[in-house]
Amino acid sequence: MSQSIPADAGPLLSVRDITKTYGARVGCEDVSFDVWPGEVVAIVGESGSGKTTLLNCISTRLAPTSGTISYAMRDGTMRDLASLGEAERRLLMRTDWGFVHQHASDGLRMRVSAGANVGERLMAVGDRNYGEIRATATDWLGRVEIAADRIDDQPVAFSGGMRQRLQIARNLVTRPRLVFMDEPTGGLDVSVQARLLDLIRTLVSEMGLSVVIVTHDLAVARLLSQRMIVMKAGRIIEHGLTDRVLDDPHHAYTQLLVASIPES
Structure with a gap:
């Protein structure tokens, strides 16, 4: 099912009543947001609140048990993602979407060069000129603070922070409109996280990207997000503007999360 909409008339992603169960266990339940x-x-x-299950559902990596997820395609139609064919879904994930994994090795090809990791995404949108692909890859390595002379090095030779920056370059080179991020700073040293x-x-x-970021770190949420969704036991228990939620939390669980932030 699809409907024509002006590109700026509504949300980019619309999530309605998403539930995911694993037998008797609930991953997430009745989740709706735009x-x-x-x-x-x-x-x-x-951990265990359902946030990663939700992220995997809305990014089509996991099929929800019930509910709908709709996306505003570049042609101006709002599509139910469940109606997409496999080829359409794969094209969307390679071009209009990005997914930044917590462990960069899950989002990179570790035994091909840094340049090839970026270039693969360009080839997915039809680029075929080797010189142009390499030049664009070099430019993007610079944008994520990786020296141009590392373009032929494999990610296995990179530090954790460099791998994560390479994964970001690989995702953003096709200029996606929506990027999903799963604990992108998890496991990194504090100084590397800040950078x-x-x-x-x-x-x-x-x-001008739209981003859905999953994190257990409220400092990360405050720095990056305009709006926050708080989950507990698979359900949304509080949502609102990030500063409001963190400065004036209404739900007792959110108050507990906020109280656990170390004083800076």
Whole structure:
């Protein structure tokens, strides 16, 4: 099912009543929210809250048990993602969407060069000129603070922070409109986290990206997002503007999360 809509008339992504169960266990239940063009939405909660299950459902990596997820395609139609064929879904994931994994090795081809990791995404949108692909890859490595002379090195030779920055370049080179991020700073040293977060914030702003980011770190959510969704036991228990939720949390669970943030 699809309907014509002006590109700026509504949300980019619309999630309605999404439930995912694993037998008797609930991953997430009756989750609804929208993501608007240029908006960064953080989904927060403790381990087991359902936030990663939700992210995998809305990015089509996991089929929900019930509910609908609709996306505003570039041609101006709002499509139910369940109606997409496999080829359409794969094309969307390679071009209009990005997915930044917590472990960069899950989002990179570790035994091909850094340049090839970026170039593969360009080839997915039809680029075939080797010189142009290499030049664009070099430019993007520079944008994510990786030296041009590392273009032929494999990611296995990179540090954790460099791998994550390469994964970001690989995702953003096709100028997607929506990027999903799953704990993108998890497992990195504090100084490396700070540098990566600054880079993400800059690129998101420059490119006008919409982002859905899953994190357990409320400081990350405050830095990157305009709006926050708090999950507990698979359900949304609080949502609103990020500063409002963090400065004036209404739900007791959110208050507990906020109280656990170390004093800076």
